[in-house]
Amino acid sequence: MNVQSPPTDKQRIEKLQGLGSSRKRVEDARFTQGKGNYVDDIKLPGMLFGDFVRSPYGHARIKSINKDAALAMPGVVAVLTAEDLKPLNLHYMPTLAGDVQAVLADEKVLFQAQEVAFVVAKDRYIAADACELVEVEYEELPALVDAFKAMDADAPLLREDIKDKMEGAHGARAHYNHIFHWDCGDEEGANKALADADVTVEEMITYQRVHPCPLETCGCVASMDKINGKLTLWGTFQAPHAVRTVASLITNIPEHKIRVVSPDIGGGFGNKVGVYPGYICSAVASIVTGVPIKWVEDRMENLSATAFARDYHMTGKLAATKDGVITGLHCHVLADHGAFDACADPTKFPAGFFNICTGSYDIPVAYCGVDGVYTNKAPGGVAYRCSFRVTEAAYMIERMVDILARKLDMDPAELRMKNFIKKEQFPYTSALGWEYDSGDYHTALEKGMESVSYKALRAEQVDNRAAFERGETRKLMGIGVAFFTEIVGAGPVKNCDILGLGMFDSCEIRIHPTGSAIARLGTISQGQGHATTFAQILATEIGIPAEDITLEEGDTDTAPYGLGTYGSRSTPVAGAATAMAGRKIRAKAQMIAAYLLEVHEGDLEWDIDRFQVKGNPEAHKTMKEIAFASYNQAIPGLEPGLEAVSYYDPPNMTYPFGAYICVVDIDVDTGVTDIRSFYALDDCGTRINPMIIEGQVHGGLTEALAIAMGQEISYDEIGNIKGGSLMDFYLPTAVETPMWTTDFTTTPSPHHPIGAKGVGESPNVGGVPAFSNAVHDAFAHKGLTHTQMPHDHWRVWKTAQKLGLTD
Amino acid sequence: MIPGSFDYHRPSTIDEAIGLLASHVGDALILAGGHSLIPMMKLRMATPEHLIDIQDIYDLSAISIGANQIDIGATVTQAQLIHSEELADCCPILRETSLQIADPQIRNLGTIGGNVANGDPGNDMPAIMQLLDADYVLQGPDGTRTVKARAYYEAAYFTARSENEILTSIRFTKPAAGHGSSYHKQKRKIGDYATAAAAVMLEVSNGSCTSASIAMTNLADTPLWAEAAANALIGSALDADAIAAAVAAARAITNPASDGRGPAEYRTHLAGIMVKRAIETAHARAG
């Protein structure tokens, strides 16, 4: 006879697939079989299609729009222009940054590809054909492309709609093209530190305009049900609840009559946080026609009209002693926001969390000031796989520290070690006001340097340089070190809101009678694997196997309110809400178990997946048994059922960090950069699913590679976009992507219920400076201090040429 | 990126295809693999009313290798060029070049006819055809004629082919046994056209170069046959001076655009580097 012994503790833990388990992603079964359900998969009876007529000019006055020919085309149902939206007061919409943005161009176009008219037709092809028949007469105006000229006395006036409104959403505007001035820290103190310093360095570091370029472009389906007056909006929304609130505020449709659904989303990276004209036009067209309207932008529209990232011109100054102790930082940023201020930042932070720019260093005094300006470029300024403006800040400080190391003739790793915030200083309040929760930077960088044999690499570099001088090789080796501190998990409601909505998040859990569960969250996965990892958090908290827990997000009719997914906030905020809701479930379960076991609650202890009587583990009730009891027993003093909801307002941000080291070999004759190796050590606190973390790091590093080595959205002098298609916009493939080596240390967040910090965006923040520092390092001995990204072939060659290294 | 509407035809003989072209002259385009044409249609830079798909025409799909001549049908795909061992044995540069075109998915559909016919200066095969001194066979309502690849390209997208002709095959003399060849192409990423590329074919006898041909891609609005550069090698020992002379002569005939791949100055410089490396590789392979 086969007697089954009871499962061991290890088996019980493994069965849960909770925290720390590299559980396979439950989402992948449908994605790998092509069974995802994206916006463009939604097909409704009678659905019509929208397409935009867009501006060919960067800056022009619209003299007339003639829709007759388009309207005469069979299959065309409507053509909307600003004139049609004006009576509804919908020709402008509020942006997340406190500005307004034209839904359809009102008298003027301010950037190439701006939306001018919305054509609605029976199919996608007719809509595109009809766009060509809309005749728009323009009078070209001088375009403002160079942000440094935006505030010149004779600069062209861009925003006629607000030309007399000299008080902006973030204070006084100093010029008609000025958006805001924001600053932080002690300018006088920083200047004094610079004046008194043994050594100072200064550099203007541009972080070029790039684009998140998610594989799925933005789009929506709007459907107005005329019978019950309810508007349903399916769309590529990273923050569906906020979209519902905004939609209600601007259309005056009551919020309970709007349902916003984010179906599967094919990547967001910040591009899908904002509200776009396509959403408004589709909703209006559905209300007018009474049938569903689909709008899905194409790749070139995505790259040229929906939100870009970066475009920060950062002038950094560091003060230091002659033996390398940093004594002060001063930084000023000229921020190019394009034609409308449509950044997606918490309201009180018009430059996001750029004031994390003191980085991982114990800098006694610092100042940063940011001026935002309008130019004739597409609006945006979103956090492309990083927390708000954090990758800009990390890039600035990590380049500046390298520049300082050159000037001091010190090893860049050593200089970092010397200035790191020490383990015992945490929680640490930075000169610019952030309270870093936890960290152990020295251990992380030491582990990294050991893993890559840093000393041996430097020795090899010495040999390589000598061989180069002897003419034996035309390749130069560069070693890039970057150490970053992220600031994620926005954020505490006391200082973080978007349009007045506090940036808490939520989780609601319902346990079914047979012991399985459904959990709903206010966030929305765009590939991060929430359905996998949040179930793992719960599995450990409530002792139900992750595979028995369904995760749902993205439908405002069913999910609890939350501010969505971006800025690595899902784990720090919604993940915390999940753990807290789980603890509420467990607290009630304990009362039920006490009743069932006829003991006092205090006599019970939690053990993996059950409550057991202290000192008598044979007497126990599993969560499964407790769940059933909650539905079939009349327990005195307790309501039936087992449900909980938690709205979590984080007490602080979390501060993930990491040490990245990149080795590159550069062919000076061609400018080709060959990434020989890349080592990424991430500390994201408690690790929920190591495999997903590794996947997130791989993806983020690949985007960092793309940005540092090739991505750029630029404009010519009359405002024509360059690089607006994947022909030129650099999206690396598996072939260009090197092997990534990942590693970790674990320093839990002291204030997060499970100690997790968030990781999805760290690799972008740390990766970009690591690549860039490696390229600079290759030429450092030849006197290169700084050169702007992207480090594509021709620019690298140009650097070599300027240094006299080419024939 | 939504194309205009069109009618689709799929003839199974050359005559049928030529008949269709004739009856829609000016409004019809040949569709082969579609990997140049369809992107152009999506951008509405091409707006044909009729597409005549030639993929079903059996007579266009063969590679035949004779004693002295190689004949490649227009619809032979880049993947077929890669997989033909016989072709790789006698003319390895076709495989080497095909492997540097786009990615495997595109190579499974993209044809050699489409690649050379339309006059896109970014395409790689036109330079190889300069190198090999190939003939293009064109068939139209008035019969068949051949045009030298070296005389075919007039400007970007302007060629010697008239609208009612189909390019049916490519012919060239089988390269001499023992020749060395190489194609060096620099691009920003897989799927990108060349920033600069150079093809070299040469023969070496007793340490001296007895014949040479050099061609370049994407460095002007047509493929470039670098006759003077090749002449600088013939008779030399392929020493540094001869290579430098060839590089200088090659750079002299480039006239690249400044674009996302870099300014003209860089691309001209790079052309020389590609020529130099291709000469060195071809030399190492010769014999």
Ligand SMILES: Cc1cc2nc3c(=O)[nH]c(=O)nc-3n(C[C@H](O)[C@H](O)[C@H](O)COP(=O)(O)OP(=O)(O)OC[C@H]3O[C@@H](n4cnc5c(N)ncnc54)[C@H](O)[C@@H]3O)c2cc1C
């Ligand atoms: C992302 C991407 C990257 C690419 N990168 C490269 C690259 O690096 N190098 C490179 O060389 N190519 C590249 N290509 C192009 C690819 O190789 C094409 O397949 C090839 O250039 C055209 O072949 P096709 O059969 O697809 O032609 P099609 O697109 O079908 O036709 C191209 C043109 O030629 C005409 N045509 C086609 N066949 C004939 C014929 N027999 N007679 C007369 N006219 C004809 C058509 O009417 C059309 O105008 C790339 C394509 C893509 C999409």
